[in-house]
Amino acid sequence: MAKKIMMLLADGFEAVEASVFTDVLGWNQMEGAGGTELVTVGLREKLRCTWNFTVLPEYTLDQVTLSEFDVLVIPGGFYEAxxxxxxxxxxxxxxxxxxxxxxxxxxxxxxAALALGKSGILQGKQATTYNGEGSVRQAQLQAFGAEVLPDPIIRDGNIITSHNPSTGFDVAFLVLEELTGRANTNHVKTLMGFKK
Structure with a gap:
């Protein structure tokens, strides 16, 4: 039975941070071991991305049953959007x-780690978020009770957080490895040009 991944999209999300999941999991379905199904879900029928185009999620939140999903992935976005x-x-x-x-x-x-912090699940957990020069985002995450570390990707138990858009593919590959194993993930990485 396929593992179902919910990609929860907020209005104003950054498209590149969503596309890493659609591409990595899509490549797995077409060329890898398969066994994964990514489903896009939003709070509304039409979402506006940070960079001025719209996306139609497959479902709105009220149309899905949370218990059917095995993984939750959330791309970040911009305050201004x-x-x-x-x-x-x-x-x-x-x-x-x-x-x-x-x-x-x-x-x-x-x-997107800030939404985890706001939810209360990062109290006492190691995490990270956007680390750009002059950014206040890491301080905001710390105010939610997280222990903010300098590493680009942090995993604490079943929670993965990361710095910025450049970490997107690595996070997507971590999810794929969790669901299908390291050998298949390396195979997909090779097909996508990440390994030679």
Whole structure:
């Protein structure tokens, strides 16, 4: 039975941080071991990305059953594009709390870690978020009770957080490895040109 991954999209998300999951898991389905199904979910029927184009998620949150999913992935986005309006909403945070309570894998890129912090699940946990020069995001994550570390990717139990868009592929490959194993992940990496 395929492992189902929910990609939860907030309005104002950064498209490149979502596309790493669609590409890595898509390559796995076409050329790798298969056995994974990525489903895009939003709080609304049409979402606006940070860089001025729209995306139609496959489902809205009210159309899915959380218990059917094995993994939650969340790309980050920009304050200026309204990312936190969805990412800090009760409905969005409740999804995070559900996956955490079920001890399921949760992976975020960049400032999506702040939604985890806002949900309360990072209290006393090691994590990271956007680390750009002059950024206040790491201080905000620390204020949510996380122990913020300087590494580009942090895994604490079933929670993966990362610095910025450059970490996206690595986070997606970590998710793939968790679901299908290292040998298959290396195979997909090679096909995609990440390994020679």
């Amino acid at each position: 309204g990312f936190y309006e969805d990412a800090y909403s009760v409905a969005f945070l409740d999804v995070i709390r559900y996956f955490y309570a079920q001890d399921k894998l949760i992976a975020t890129i960049c400032v």
